[in-house]
Amino acid sequence: KRKLIIAVDGHSSCGKSTVAKDLAKKINYTYIDSGAMYRVVTLFAMRHNLINGEKLDENKLAHLINDIHISFSYNDELKRHETFMNGELVEDEIRSLEVSNNVSLIATIKFVREKMVALQRKLSEAGAVIMDGRDIGTVVFPNADLKIFMTADVEVRAIRRYKELKEKGDDISLDAIRENVKKRDFIDENRDESPLKKADDAIVLNNSHMTKEEQLDWIVARMAEVE
Ligand code: C5P
Numbered sequence: 711k712r713k714l715i716i717a718v719d720g721h722s723s724c725g726k727s728t729v730a731k732d733l734a735k736k737i738n739y740t741y742i743d744s745g746a747m748y749r750v751v752t753l754f755a756m757r758h759n760l761i762n763g764e765k766l767d768e769n770k771l772a773h774l775i776n777d778i779h780i781s782f783s784y785n786d787e788l789k790r791h792e793t794f795m796n797g798e799l800v801e802d803e804i805r806s807l808e809v810s811n812n813v814s815l816i817a818t819i820k821f822v823r824e825k826m827v828a829l830q831r832k833l834s835e836a837g838a839v840i841m842d843g844r845d846i847g848t849v850v851f852p853n854a855d856l857k858i859f860m861t862a863d864v865e866v867r868a869i870r871r872y873k874e875l876k877e878k879g880d881d882i883s884l885d886a887i888r889e890n891v892k893k894r895d896f897i898d899e900n901r902d903e904s905p906l907k908k909a910d911d912a913i914v915l916n917n918s919h920m921t922k923e924e925q926l927d928w929i930v931a932r933m934a935e936v937e
Pocket residue numbers: 722723744745746748749813814815817842843844845846894898
């Protein structure tokens with residue numbers, strides 16, 4: 711069997727990362743969370759006060775971007791993938807609604823994207839990779855072996871994210887989450903740099919009414935067709 715590059719793109723909060731992580735575990739592939747990279751840059755920009763409302767101090771970020779070192783590791787004890795910013799564990803902080811509300815702004819910036827894409831390609835050099843994001847099949851790996859475009863109804867997505875954040879103890883309204891999901895989709899699909907878009911050769915997976923197992927089986931079947 712070949713070591714494939716699998717690209718999973720799609721809308722916000724439709725379960726891309728959950729499915730990609732489960733699949734990577736099941737078939738012993740490397741999972742790479744490209745969204746976490748944009749989230750780290752966002753957290754960094756927030757901590758340096760570079761974001762004011764909808765405005766970003768691009769010049770300052772351009773000067774500071776090379777000071778941001780992003781790394782990942784798997785925590786065996788907690789059984790989770792963890793993200794680090796300059797060695798600091800930021801996995802929970804990058805998932806907060808504050809970061810979620812600013813990340814799509816950061817992801818519009820060309821020099822940020824170039825830097826992230828370079829890192830994504832570097833981390834994938836060995837192959838046997840499943841990466842999720844917005845532009846993986848269109849920009850990062852236009853020759854990916856398998857491209858999946860995931861989506862689900864907005865309401866289904868908002869409710870899933872709501873439950874997830876509630877379980878973590880975040881006190882947040884369903885309305886605020888639905889707005890964030892819609893806003894991110896809008897910005898992601900309408901930006902000039904690498905907009906979210908189904909690659910011509912991607913296969914659509916609408917998981918509104920599918921269990922996780924059904925989604926995994928579906929992807930494994932698609933893999934068998936290209937392996
Ligand atoms: O996947 P996740 O929701 O964590 O990504 C956070 C944000 O990062 C997205 O809403 C999008 O704006 C941006 N992103 C991107 N390109 C990627 C991955 C994420 O623009 N490949």
